[in-house]
Amino acid sequence: MPFRATKSRLAAASAGVLGLTLTLTACGGGSDNDTSADAPSVDCAQFSQYGDLKGKTVTVYAGIVTPEDKAYVDSYKPFEECTGATIKYEGDKSFETQILVRAKAGNPPDIAIVPQPGLLAQLVETGRVKAAPPEVGANVDKFWGADWKSYGTVNGTFYAAPSGASIKSLVWYSPKEFKDNGYQVPKTLNELVQLSDKIAATGKKPWCAGISSGEATGWPITDWMEDMMLRLNGPETYDKWVKHEIPFNGPESTAALDEVGKFLKNDKYVNGGLGDVKSIATTTFQDAGQPILEGTCSLHRQASFYAANFPENTKVAEDGDVFAFYLPGKDANSKPLLGGGEFNVAFADRPEVKAFQTYLSTDTWANVKAQVSQGWVSANKGLDVAKVSNPIDKLAAELLQDPNSVFRFDGSDQMPGAIGSNAFWKQSTSWITGQSTKQTVDNIEAAWPK
Amino acid sequence: MGIAIGLFVAIVGVILFVAGRIGGGRGDRWVAYLYLAPVVLMLAVGLIYPAGRTIWQSFFDAAGTSFVGIDNYHTIFTSPDQLTVLRNTVLWVVVTPFVATAVGLLYAVLVDKARLEAFAKALIFLPMSISFVGASIIWKFVYEYRPDQPGVRQIGLLNQLIVWAGGTPQQWLVESPWNTLFLIAVMIWIQAGFAMTVLSAAIKAIPDDVVEAARLDGVSPVGMFRYVTLPSIRPAVVVVLTTIGIGTLKVFDIVRTMTGGQFDTSVVANEFYSQSFRSGNEGLGAALAVLLFVLVIPIVVYNVRQLRAAEAS
Numbered sequence A: 001m002p003f004r005a006t007k008s009r010l011a012a013a014s015a016g017v018l019g020l021t022l023t024l025t026a027c028g029g030g031s032d033n034d035t036s037a038d039a040p041s042v043d044c045a046q047f048s049q050y051g052d053l054k055g056k057t058v059t060v061y062a063g064i065v066t067p068e069d070k071a072y073v074d075s076y077k078p079f080e081e082c083t084g085a086t087i088k089y090e091g092d093k094s095f096e097t098q099i100l101v102r103a104k105a106g107n108p109p110d111i112a113i114v115p116q117p118g119l120l121a122q123l124v125e126t127g128r129v130k131a132a133p134p135e136v137g138a139n140v141d142k143f144w145g146a147d148w149k150s151y152g153t154v155n156g157t158f159y160a161a162p163s164g165a166s167i168k169s170l171v172w173y174s175p176k177e178f179k180d181n182g183y184q185v186p187k188t189l190n191e192l193v194q195l196s197d198k199i200a201a202t203g204k205k206p207w208c209a210g211i212s213s214g215e216a217t218g219w220p221i222t223d224w225m226e227d228m229m230l231r232l233n234g235p236e237t238y239d240k241w242v243k244h245e246i247p248f249n250g251p252e253s254t255a256a257l258d259e260v261g262k263f264l265k266n267d268k269y270v271n272g273g274l275g276d277v278k279s280i281a282t283t284t285f286q287d288a289g290q291p292i293l294e295g296t297c298s299l300h301r302q303a304s305f306y307a308a309n310f311p312e313n314t315k316v317a318e319d320g321d322v323f324a325f326y327l328p329g330k331d332a333n334s335k336p337l338l339g340g341g342e343f344n345v346a347f348a349d350r351p352e353v354k355a356f357q358t359y360l361s362t363d364t365w366a367n368v369k370a371q372v373s374q375g376w377v378s379a380n381k382g383l384d385v386a387k388v389s390n391p392i393d394k395l396a397a398e399l400l401q402d403p404n405s406v407f408r409f410d411g412s413d414q415m416p417g418a419i420g421s422n423a424f425w426k427q428s429t430s431w432i433t434g435q436s437t438k439q440t441v442d443n444i445e446a447a448w449p450k
Numbered sequence B: 001m002g003i004a005i006g007l008f009v010a011i012v013g014v015i016l017f018v019a020g021r022i023g024g025g026r027g028d029r030w031v032a033y034l035y036l037a038p039v040v041l042m043l044a045v046g047l048i049y050p051a052g053r054t055i056w057q058s059f060f061d062a063a064g065t066s067f068v069g070i071d072n073y074h075t076i077f078t079s080p081d082q083l084t085v086l087r088n089t090v091l092w093v094v095v096t097p098f099v100a101t102a103v104g105l106l107y108a109v110l111v112d113k114a115r116l117e118a119f120a121k122a123l124i125f126l127p128m129s130i131s132f133v134g135a136s137i138i139w140k141f142v143y144e145y146r147p148d149q150p151g152v153r154q155i156g157l158l159n160q161l162i163v164w165a166g167g168t169p170q171q172w173l174v175e176s177p178w179n180t181l182f183l184i185a186v187m188i189w190i191q192a193g194f195a196m197t198v199l200s201a202a203i204k205a206i207p208d209d210v211v212e213a214a215r216l217d218g219v220s221p222v223g224m225f226r227y228v229t230l231p232s233i234r235p236a237v238v239v240v241l242t243t244i245g246i247g248t249l250k251v252f253d254i255v256r257t258m259t260g261g262q263f264d265t266s267v268v269a270n271e272f273y274s275q276s277f278r279s280g281n282e283g284l285g286a287a288l289a290v291l292l293f294v295l296v297i298p299i300v301v302y303n304v305r306q307l308r309a310a311e312a313s
Helices: A002-033 A044-050 A069-083 A095-104 A117-125 A134-143 A146-151 A175-181 A189-201 A219-242 A251-264 A304-309 A351-360 A363-372 A391-401 A417-432 A437-447 B002-021 B027-057 B071-078 B080-111 B117-129 B132-143 B157-164 B178-204 B208-216 B221-232 B234-249 B253-258 B268-278 B282-312
Strands: A057-062 A086-091 A111-114 A161-167 A170-173 A323-326 A335-346 A405-409
Touching: A044 A069, A044 A351, A057 A069, A057 A095, A057 A351, A069 A086, A069 A351, A069 A363, A095 A111, A095 A117, A095 B268, A111 A117, A111 A351, A117 A335, A117 A417, A134 A146, A134 A161, A134 A351, A146 A335, A146 A405, A161 A304, A161 A351, A161 A391, A170 A175, A170 A304, A219 A251, A219 A335, A219 A405, A219 A417, A251 A437, A304 A323, A304 A391, A323 A391, A335 A351, A335 A391, A351 A363, A391 A405, A417 A437, A417 B268, A437 B080, B002 B027, B027 B282, B071 B080, B071 B282, B080 B117, B080 B178, B080 B234, B080 B268, B117 B178, B132 B157, B132 B178, B132 B253, B178 B221, B178 B234, B178 B253, B208 B221, B221 B234, B234 B282, B253 B268, B268 B282
Parallel strands: A057 A086, A057 A111, A335 A405
Antiparallel strands: A111 A335, A161 A335, A170 A323
């Protein structure tokens, strides 16, 4: 009797499993339908090195969500079409925490697009990250500078090839508004203040800002502060600050945050069309720059990737609806450049994962990705800047290649997780809602892991 | 997954087979042990081992490598950040169960034997069927802020009402500690339906002759509630209070969805998550989890005792 019961239960259980598998397959198939016309055709010959990967699947997990994610999915299509592999892309706003949870729980994706070297180090600690295959290492040696390779290296082992790069030292503005009012693009920080005063004198709030971003709320202020840190104290001090060789509550960082306060905590300057200073805290960074199009504010400091957040028919160009200028240095000669980047981290070393990882580290992919993207460049030297038609990407690429530029990677992204993705965000949020600069830097210093 | 199910089926099969072979007298006890074995095993693997490990981990540093004694607990009770977390948790646990139960009780009494009772109950019970995350998203819109100026349209219900009344829109989720109260409102909205359902059933279980006798004695409606209804449903009220209390201690979804713990709204469960998984401070995260566990125990014990007392009487 017990046996018969068990048998029928087994049958029911396997039916259930079968049903589940079918459902999953059906879900996976859906994403293949939206073939985009944007994906450029690529000669399949160069993909022959990866072999036939028909029926193989590689999962990609990233923090990049709509609308920026479409370009990623599109850029994978040549690989899918030529090798027969399927790439499953999953974007998640809570990527930074979820990737750690998934890695620790033993359920990581095949490839994760990690935007922070600090997070990469944390992931490596879980023991689940696979070292990059030699082909990827060779590509990175060939196409990137040594500094970029070092961001993807932890404890001497090279793990992750850089993917995209973004330029953060940019101020978005309306070229038409500037032309109509005779405003000049400022060449120094002082001129930027003068321009802000000039716009404020017309009764308008010149700056638009927003820092809301789910649990990552506060990060845009960290970018502001890093930019000012670089401008006021120079790159060497900046490096010491990032490595915590000087305290977070020292005079240098206090001055830098106060400088940010001159803009963001100034009732005359913010928050154009969006409310008072406090409204910065609850405005999403995606929404924050949109009022430039409506003319309710003039300036918005945000990275090059912000181009993707404007409505689809917006002309992003020097003679268009919106464009960006380089956030000036202290004087016209110094040109510190704050930027960020993403890295492709692999948690599996199956042949198809290795092949895909290698594809992502090639100049082929960089060029495909640049063609289908808005506001995306790579520091990949194989990227043909002449072919980058998009004006904002051209500006970013030119800034990256400008010999006067002194590039520095986003500081909070390199700090330990307890600071870079917790205390720094949290305290910045408290700062914008009224906490003093001193209290803010003191609290961050106190939170630094001992 | 398939393997796991297969294994489960196989184990159950073996147990049933062996149990079928043993029979009579002393064998019954062995059969009982056999049936208990999988439960004990699963409890050990799924509950006791992780609990022990978490407690052990709470005495270690951020990376989980060196022993730091009670440092993590010291941090919880001294660092200003963590004290804010504790303050918020106390606020949640003190306010939510009482207000939710009071609202539920009031509603249950008011709609009892009223016309359209079922419909009225369904209305207040509906939020129960929504997930915490869903409810939080709905309320995030209720609290949404837009400045009051030409060309800007309010999209938040609360601020629109204020603008219509001639006031200025507020940023409900920014000012601490008031923002915590606005988050608590969401929990009350969800739990009042639960309180109402249980309490309504308890009210209906009051024997008619008791109510009849009270009526004949000329008790006023307030007196009826005070001297008849409330004493009769006391055990149910306690169960509702403690159940909501336990749920409130563990609140996580609402805080995470609405503020992400920003603006000084974090609570123990949310802080545990952000310390463990975002900050990479496993020691402090584990200590917070242990604290949560310790805080829940007295409520659970009280709850079980009350249930037993109710059964006994």
